[in-house]
Amino acid sequence: MSTAATDPDLAGDGAPPQGFIRRAMRHRAFVIGFALTGGMVLSALVSLLWTPHSPTEIIIANRLKPPTAVHWLGTDQFGRDILSMIMAGAQTSIVVGLIAVSLGGIFGLALGLWAAARRGWTEDLIMRLSDLTFAFPVILIAILLTAGWGPGITNAILALGVINIPIFARLVRGTGIAMWEREFVQAARSAGKGRVRITFEHILPNITSVVVVQATISFAIAILAEAALSYLGVGSQPPDPSWGRMLSESQNFIFLSPLIAVWPGLAIVLSVLGLNLMGDGLRDLLDPRLARQR
Amino acid sequence: MALLAVRDLTVDLQTTRGVARAVRGVSFELAKGGTLGVVGESGCGKSITALALMGLLPEGARTSGRIDLDGTDLLSLGEDALCGMRGNRIAMIFQEPMTSLNPVHRIGRQIAEPLRQHRGLRGAKARAEAIRLLDRVGLPNAAQRVDAYPHQLSGGQRQRVMIAMALSCDPDILIADEPTTALDVTIQGQILDLINELVDESGMALILISHDLGVIAETTDDVVVMYGGSLVEHGPTDSLFDTLAHPYSQGLFAAIPDIGGRHDRRLTTIPGTVPELADLPPGCPFADRCPLAADDCWSTEPPMRQVLPGHQAACLRLEAAAAGRANGGRGDD
Numbered sequence: 001m002s003t004a005a006t007d008p009d010l011a012g013d014g015a016p017p018q019g020f021i022r023r024a025m026r027h028r029a030f031v032i033g034f035a036l037t038g039g040m041v042l043s044a045l046v047s048l049l050w051t052p053h054s055p056t057e058i059i060i061a062n063r064l065k066p067p068t069a070v071h072w073l074g075t076d077q078f079g080r081d082i083l084s085m086i087m088a089g090a091q092t093s094i095v096v097g098l099i100a101v102s103l104g105g106i107f108g109l110a111l112g113l114w115a116a117a118r119r120g121w122t123e124d125l126i127m128r129l130s131d132l133t134f135a136f137p138v139i140l141i142a143i144l145l146t147a148g149w150g151p152g153i154t155n156a157i158l159a160l161g162v163i164n165i166p167i168f169a170r171l172v173r174g175t176g177i178a179m180w181e182r183e184f185v186q187a188a189r190s191a192g193k194g195r196v197r198i199t200f201e202h203i204l205p206n207i208t209s210v211v212v213v214q215a216t217i218s219f220a221i222a223i224l225a226e227a228a229l230s231y232l233g234v235g236s237q238p239p240d241p242s243w244g245r246m247l248s249e250s251q252n253f254i255f256l257s258p259l260i261a262v263w264p265g266l267a268i269v270l271s272v273l274g275l276n277l278m279g280d281g282l283r284d285l286l287d288p289r290l291a292r293q294r
Numbered sequence: 295m296a297l298l299a300v301r302d303l304t305v306d307l308q309t310t311r312g313v314a315r316a317v318r319g320v321s322f323e324l325a326k327g328g329t330l331g332v333v334g335e336s337g338c339g340k341s342i343t344a345l346a347l348m349g350l351l352p353e354g355a356r357t358s359g360r361i362d363l364d365g366t367d368l369l370s371l372g373e374d375a376l377c378g379m380r381g382n383r384i385a386m387i388f389q390e391p392m393t394s395l396n397p398v399h400r401i402g403r404q405i406a407e408p409l410r411q412h413r414g415l416r417g418a419k420a421r422a423e424a425i426r427l428l429d430r431v432g433l434p435n436a437a438q439r440v441d442a443y444p445h446q447l448s449g450g451q452r453q454r455v456m457i458a459m460a461l462s463c464d465p466d467i468l469i470a471d472e473p474t475t476a477l478d479v480t481i482q483g484q485i486l487d488l489i490n491e492l493v494d495e496s497g498m499a500l501i502l503i504s505h506d507l508g509v510i511a512e513t514t515d516d517v518v519v520m521y522g523g524s525l526v527e528h529g530p531t532d533s534l535f536d537t538l539a540h541p542y543s544q545g546l547f548a549a550i551p552d553i554g555g556r557h558d559r560r561l562t563t564i565p566g567t568v569p570e571l572a573d574l575p576p577g578c579p580f581a582d583r584c585p586l587a588a589d590d591c592w593s594t595e596p597p598m599r600q601v602l603p604g605h606q607a608a609c610l611r612l613e614a615a616a617a618g619r620a621n622g623g624r625g626d627d
Contacts, residue, residue: 119353183394190348190388191408191459192381194374205398 023285030281036274040267044090053081055088056239064257073263076246077253082260086267088241092153093271097222099157101215104164109211111165112172113203116180117195127173130166138163138225139232146234153236156229160222171214175207209286216279220272227268243268296323297499298347298467302359305339305346305523315574316342318523319359322516324467329493329500331510331531333546334520337568340503343520344469347501348386349376363466381408385460389472391452395444401428401455402440408462427458432488450481454488461492468493469501474509486513507550511535519543522568522579525598529605539607541584541615578610586611586618 024030047055052072062079065071073082111130115123136144142159149155179185180203188198227244229235236242246264254261305317317339324330332340345351347361349368361368363383371379380386385408388394395404405427406420415423421440428436431454444452453473460468470489474482490513493500502513510517510531517534519527519542527540538544545564566583578584581591591610598606609615 183388183390184396186350187386187388187394187456187459188396188407189350190380190386192377192379192411193407194377197411201399202396206396 020285024281027281027285029277030285033274033277033279033281036270037278040090040271040274041094043087044094047084047087047091051081051084051087053084055080055084055241057081064253064260066257066259074257074259076260077249082246082263085241085246086243086263089243089246089264089267090271092236092240092242093223093226096153096157096160096226097219100160100164100222101218103157103161104218105168105211105215107161108165108168108170109172111169113176113199115169115173116176116203117199119177123173126169130169133162133166136163139228142229142234143232151234151237153240156226156235159229160225163225164218164222167218168211168214171210172207175210176203179203179206209283212286213279213283216275216282220275220279223268223271223275227264297326297328297364298324299362300343300347300359301362303343303346303361304358305342305351306356307342307352308354311570314570316523317346320518320520320523320525321359322518322525322528324499324501324516326466327493327497327499328516329502329514331514331517332501332503332520333505333507333510333517335505335546335568338520339523340520341471342523344386344471344501344503347467347469348380348384349373350380378412381460381465382412382463383465384467384469385463385465386469386471387453387456387460387473389475391449391456391476394456395452397444400441400443401447404444405440405455405459405462408459412463423462424458427462428455431455431458431461431492432484433458449477450485453477453481453485457485457488457492461496464496465498467499467501469503471503472505473502475504475506482509489513507535507546519546522574524579525608526580527601527605527607528598529601529607533602533605537601537605537616538619539601539605539612539615540609541586541611541618542580543607544615544619545583578608586614 024034057080059075059079062071062075063077065075065079067074071081071083073086076082076085111126115126138159141162142156145155145159146152176199180198185198185202188202193201223243226235226242227247230242230244231248233245233248235244238245243264247261247268250261250264300320300322303317303320304315307314307316320339320343322330332343334340342351346355346357347368349371351357357369359369363379368376368379395401402421402424405424406415409415409420409423425436425440428440433439433451433454439447439451444455447455457473468489473489474485477485486509489500489502492498500514502510504510514531517527517529517531518525519534519540521542527534527543529537534543538547542564548562549564551561564583575581575592577590577592577594578587578596581587584591588611594610596608596610598608599612601607601612
């Protein structure tokens with residue numbers, strides 16, 4: 001699609017889609033983050049079709065085994081295979097992260113764009129409502145929801161989604177307002193465009209990178225929060241595998257078999273680290289100013 | 295009848311220091327095909343006047359007076375009606391070509407915007423028209439450049455693109471707010487020539503805002519000089535530049551560096567700074583910087599007085615100013 005712009009006598013060559021992959025390959029943090037995130041996604045996908053053992057099969061005779069050739073990461077207090085549980089647990093983390101971030105992202109983006117375009121009392125109302133949501137910690141919202149509808153993964157996702165709405169709304173409003181002050185928006189307005197068209201054609205494309213970066217960070221936070229909620233017993237329920245619940249259950253056996261706490265912890269650390277590194281990398285790579293200098 | 299008639303335009307802006315009256319009782323007219331220069335220092339209200347004409351004043355601004363375009367008062371129009379005017383009947387080009395184009399869209403698409411908006415042109419037709427416009431404003435290789443991104447063009451080329459965008463719907467009035475200030479000197483001349491050429495060719499009226507008196511003198515039929523939000527002098531370009539009735543106009547002229555002059559001499563300036571619009575004193579806004587200020591200048595707001603037919607200046611001491619000019623010339627030679 002961009003062949004016409006590759007006219008050799010044109011000045012620079014950093015048009016947004018071009019050279020992105022090449023620059024990405026040279027960005028070390030992005031490559032590491034991408035590899036870690038890719039590993040998580042891959043293990044979740046593989047676990048849909050195959051795991052070394054069943055992640056839910058209980059064999060009491062095999063309980064608390066150290067890593068062996070059969071059970072690579074050992075077994076837990078019920079004799080379940082830890083590697084299989086970690087792989088299946090990645091599913092939970094990804095589903096929770098994706099839905100929560102999409103929920104927060106879509107609603108937050110819409111509200112933020114609206115606030116930036118309308119200003120005045122609309123903006124005040126949206127922002128004060130955001131402040132209100134910020135006042136409740138995510139754990140509290142999740143506990144409130146579970147109190148009403150009972151514990152479960154759906155309520156955990158809902159709580160995480162709700163908490164993400166004001167985060168996105170604020171970010172989008174802030175960068176959006178800055179974008180509305182830019183000369184090209186003024187030029188667009190003097191060409192006779194209305195607020196809605198300017199929002200979609202000029203504001204949105206110019207804040208995409210900020211939103212993408214926030215999405216990776218929110219994803220990482222959602223994984224941590226899901227682990228925390230499951231740890232507290234208000235997240236995913238047994239026997240669904242979850243990294244947070246593996247961690248909470250392992251603490252009773254930490255002196256008998258310390259490794260069973262290490263594995264889910266490591267899985268959480270690596271996936272959160274991966275998403276954060278990828279977010280940082282994306283921020284650098286998507287910044288048009290950095291893209292232009294080579 | 296004049297195409298554009300501005301009557302007693304007043305603009306109040308909300309600032310952190312309170313309400314600032316950025317434009318105070320400005321009146322002028324612009325005939326069809328006429329050219330008007332607006333001169334003054336930074337912060338004198340030039341750009342705010344232009345934005346008021348476009349209906350693009352910042353949030354919270356309050357206006358009074360009238361801006362009649364062909365008998366329609368623009369100040370009374372709602373946002374939708376204004377959107378139909380902007381880019382269609384009044385177009386504007388800005389000072390900063392480097393940032394006036396959206397970095398994420400190809401320039402062809404951006405030029406076609408007003409065409410889509412006001413003329414309903416789509417697809418290949420809009421593209422062909424964009425190429426024609428780019429060609430018209432002298433962008434070489436227009437058929438290929440139409441797919442370029444803004445950062446692939448130089449400042450002068452981007453300003454040409456902005457001009458093409460402004461011209462796309464054949465506006466009645468083109469407002470150019472310091473169109474050459476951000477460009478190299480060599481490019482400035484080319485862009486001004488282009489604007490002049492297009493104005494002659496299409497018969498649209500031009501409002502050229504600049505602090506560069508040379509640019510104004512070359513380009514416009516009429517000039518208004520603004521200071522502290524008010525018009526201080528208004529007249530045909532030749533008459534105004536010959537007479538320089540207002541002490542502020544004289545000061546502006548004296549401040550032009552003399553290239554042929556001696557190099558060890560300091561540049562001439564007008565002492566003091568532009569007054570804060572939020573707390574402008576009563577009387578003449580220029581009084582505290584004026585070499586001729588007398589006691590009543592501090593208390594009486596000077597009325598517009600006729601210098602020559604069609605040429606007015608707002609000064610209580612026009613006679614003293616004329617005498618000073620006769621004796622001292624520009625005051626620096």
